[in-house]
Amino acid sequence: MTQTKAGIRIEDLHLSFGDTKVLEGIDMVIEPGEFFAFLGPSGSGKSTLLRAIAGFGPTPRGRILIGDRDIANLPPWRRNVGMVFQSYALWPHMSVRRNVAFGLEERRLPAREIGPKVERALEIVGLLHLADRMPAQLSGGQQQRVALARTIAIEPQVLLLDEPLSNLDAALRVQMRRELLALQRKLGLTTIFVTHDQEEANTTSDRMAVLDKGVIQQIGTPQHLYDQPANAFVAGFLGTANILKGALQGAEFVTAGGQHLPVAAMVKGANCIVLRPQNIHISMSDGTIAGRVAHREFLGSQIRYLVDTADGKIIVDTLHSSGRPPYDEGAPVSLAIDSQNAPLLVA
Numbered sequence: 135m136t137q138t139k140a141g142i143r144i145e146d147l148h149l150s151f152g153d154t155k156v157l158e159g160i161d162m163v164i165e166p167g168e169f170f171a172f173l174g175p176s177g178s179g180k181s182t183l184l185r186a187i188a189g190f191g192p193t194p195r196g197r198i199l200i201g202d203r204d205i206a207n208l209p210p211w212r213r214n215v216g217m218v219f220q221s222y223a224l225w226p227h228m229s230v231r232r233n234v235a236f237g238l239e240e241r242r243l244p245a246r247e248i249g250p251k252v253e254r255a256l257e258i259v260g261l262l263h264l265a266d267r268m269p270a271q272l273s274g275g276q277q278q279r280v281a282l283a284r285t286i287a288i289e290p291q292v293l294l295l296d297e298p299l300s301n302l303d304a305a306l307r308v309q310m311r312r313e314l315l316a317l318q319r320k321l322g323l324t325t326i327f328v329t330h331d332q333e334e335a336n337t338t339s340d341r342m343a344v345l346d347k348g349v350i351q352q353i354g355t356p357q358h359l360y361d362q363p364a365n366a367f368v369a370g371f372l373g374t375a376n377i378l379k380g381a382l383q384g385a386e387f388v389t390a391g392g393q394h395l396p397v398a399a400m401v402k403g404a405n406c407i408v409l410r411p412q413n414i415h416i417s418m419s420d421g422t423i424a425g426r427v428a429h430r431e432f433l434g435s436q437i438r439y440l441v442d443t444a445d446g447k448i449i450v451d452t453l454h455s456s457g458r459p460p461y462d463e464g465a466p467v468s469l470a471i472d473s474q475n476a477p478l479l480v481a
Contacts, residue, residue: 139166147196171339179348216290255287391444404479411451413475421470
């Protein structure tokens with residue numbers, strides 16, 4: 135089974151449902167063979183953008199190029215993309231083999247070609263031994279693999295995944311996202327994965343686009359977006375963050391609560407500072423931000439504190455040590471910022 139690697143370029147894409155704008159000015163380039171994620175909260179436009187690439191829904195304004203071909207106005211069956219839906223959309227009255235063959239039969243391929251393609255696709259996802267079972271006889275993870283096999287059997291240039299793990303339990307989700315990534319690497323398919331789960335995006339994607347209200351907020355690798363968020367929304371959506379309002383005064387950021395915090399770099403228009411919980415030290419008296427423990431959670435390897443301060447509640451994560459007693463709720467504490475991880479300024 136061979137697929138042609140193809141990149142995707144989206145230029146000035148706009149899409150509305152009636153008078154409601156859903157996507158505005160989308161511009162991005164996805165490299166051939168890249169595993170790319172669309173990440174954002176419900177209603178951010180991520181699934182709408184994926185469906186626009188697939189050809190489902192209203193025709194957008196702008197260009198969508200796969201390779202050098204503009205597909206924005208083509209019907210879905212002429213785009214050479216494969217899509218795996220959240221519900222898997224398997225035919226319950228058809229065997230696994232027939233489900234995988236369905237797309238090939240719709241394309242009017244000769245029967246002598248369909249059989250080998252189906253077997254190869256099922257072999258890739260490890261389900262050839264279950265080819266004659268019905269979908270109801272399969273687990274959720276196996277059904278997802280059938281949906282993947284059906285998609286890769288048609289040998290698409292681009293694989294689109296619309297929250298395909300959301301129907302699985304937590305443990306199986308972790309296993310299946312690893313299998314998804316391994317399969318994508320094996321096939322070399324340009325893949326777009328839509329999710330609202332930052333952990334899924336972080337552990338699978340080469341790069342991701344964070345969307346909010348139909349607008350791309352930032353594009354980059356998971357680590358880059360976490361370490362250098364473009365704004366307060368990205369900082370708060372990617373991982374836990376304390377976002378304090380205030381203003382720059384010289385080389386310091388003065389919070390609304392009157393704390394003077396040094397910063398590593400100036401950011402024009404910055405009115406917020408981002409403190410990651412793991413970069414804050416908590417003690418009885420060695421810090422610069424006074425507070426009181428409002429709540430404590432034991433998370434196994436970590437203890438999470440919610441500390442009341444003049445700037446509101448600040449989250450602090452500390453490593454759990456069996457020989458060190460935790461701070462009690464109500465205890466006065468002092469917070470210090472890790473000097474090796476200077477606070478981030480964002481607008």
